[in-house]
Structures are given as C-alpha cells and as structure tokens.
Amino acid sequence: MKKKHVTPKYIKIALDIAYSIYNGDMKEGSKVSGRSTLASKYNVSPETIRRSIALLKDMNVVNVTEKSGISIISKEQAYQFIQNFKTKDHVAKLKDETNKLILEKLELEKNINENIQSIIDYSYQLKNIGLIYPFELEILKDSPIIENTISSTNFWQKTKATIIGIKRTKNLIISPGPHLAFKENDIILFVGTDGVYQNVENFVNPKTKPL
Incomplete structure (x- = not known):
C-alpha cells in the first residue's frame, strides 16, 4: 500500500x-x-x-x-x-485518495465474491431446509443471448433475476461482471422472486420469441 x-x-x-x-x-x-x-x-x-x-x-x-x-x-x-x-x-492528495478507494473496492469485491461463493456452497448443501437456493438454467445452442454480454442483454431489466455465477465447463465464475459474454452450454446461476425462473427461461431459451 x-x-x-x-x-x-x-x-x-x-x-x-x-x-x-x-x-x-x-x-x-x-x-x-x-x-x-x-x-x-x-x-x-x-x-x-x-x-x-x-x-x-x-x-x-x-x-x-x-x-x-x-x-x-x-x-x-x-x-x-x-x-x-x-x-x-x-x-497528489487526489491520487492518494483514489489509490485508497481502489484498494477498498478490491477488498469489497473480494468479500462479495467470498460471500456469494459461500451462499452457493451452503445452498447446495442445505437446499432442503428452506434456505435460499439458486436457480440453474443451461444456455442452449439456439439461444439469442450467446456472445452477448450481461450488460448488453439488459439481463436484470428483462428478467428481474440476479446472476450470482456462471458454470462454464469445469469452472465456476463467481459474480460475473457486466462485460462477461454468454456462451453456449453455460449454466446460469441466479436468484430472484417467485416466477423469476420462467422469466429467465423465456428470455434465455425462447421457443418462438426473439431476444
């Protein structure tokens, strides 16, 4: 520091x-x-x-x-x-303050990611006792969101779902940023209120409606 x-x-x-x-x-x-x-x-x-x-x-x-x-x-x-x-x-003082804020931001992001990882871990282990459990949905090959970013698809605005992770092959991307592009066969982990799963499914893998 x-x-x-x-x-x-x-x-x-x-x-x-x-x-x-x-x-x-x-x-x-x-x-x-x-x-x-x-x-x-x-x-x-x-x-x-x-x-x-x-x-x-x-x-x-x-x-x-x-x-x-x-x-x-x-x-x-x-x-x-x-x-x-x-x-x-x-x-010079602005530079000092900016460096301090950057370090605080990195520490905050680290803590957020650790908490999200813990939520995911615990929800898988304890999903039958009433704790929050993330929904999962695979992106199929004809999905219109493939190669589009989370930000460009307006994912939250269109579905009201919060993405907390992306499973990609054997990797789990925790708290993906707005610039992450969706890939075929990605599994989206998300949370939300009642009805959110259907919103995401209709948005990610629409049967007749385009993006």
Whole structure:
C-alpha cells in the first residue's frame, strides 16, 4: 500500500517564505536572512534551506548571488508559486485518495465474491431446509443471448433475476461482471422472486420469441 502524501519540509519552508512575501511581511527588493539564520529559525539543516531557496529562485521569487545573498524580486511570482503548489498538492492528495478507494473496492469485491461463493456452497448443501437456493438454467445452442454480454442483454431489466455465477465447463465464475459474454452450454446461476425462473427461461431459451 502506498504511503499517504506528505509535503516535504523544504517545500513547507519555501511556501512559508512565499506567503510572507505575498502578505507583505517581506518586501520586494529586501534581503532574506542568510541560510544559516533561516536554518536556525526553521530548525532544519542548511541543505534543507538551500533546497527551499532553490525552489523560490526557479520560480523567480528570489534572486541568489554570492555577494548580495538572497534578494526578493517578485511578490507576483510568490503568489504564483503558492497557487502552483496548491494545484500539485491537490492532485497528489487526489491520487492518494483514489489509490485508497481502489484498494477498498478490491477488498469489497473480494468479500462479495467470498460471500456469494459461500451462499452457493451452503445452498447446495442445505437446499432442503428452506434456505435460499439458486436457480440453474443451461444456455442452449439456439439461444439469442450467446456472445452477448450481461450488460448488453439488459439481463436484470428483462428478467428481474440476479446472476450470482456462471458454470462454464469445469469452472465456476463467481459474480460475473457486466462485460462477461454468454456462451453456449453455460449454466446460469441466479436468484430472484417467485416466477423469476420462467422469466429467465423465456428470455434465455425462447421457443418462438426473439431476444
């Protein structure tokens, strides 16, 4: 699992300086304290300060020379630096949140599939004591749904049945997705209310009506 996005110290310091410039606490044309003084102020190493100042220099917020030291050159660029960071930080946070949601989705799908498998297993074992039992229906060779997907056939809308599995040769496909295409001799496992079996049979293997 990826670590949560954390803003590095040198970026936080660069932002703090940029905010000071934009708010008018530090004026254009004035000097910024030396690296050693800044390192002491922010309780970081001089290397961290060097990286902070390099960011501001790259954005033309400050100018750095050996003789003059660090000079503030643009309040407008300080504002632009702040806005650029907000955009990048927002995108980074969105990526973190998206990664977290993807992991949660995968875990949820795993739990759903495990529960469906358990329902199928138990219903076969205990079908005579009143528990839910999935219906089964084989897709015959003349079925109009062959090579069509679950989604494209509007299976639930047309039958009011919920597909919980597909038996295909020796394999059992648990909780098939909407893009799974039906094949000849597939056995559909489904659940639903009274009359749903007849709905599915008429839809999957119609005697006279087309799909």
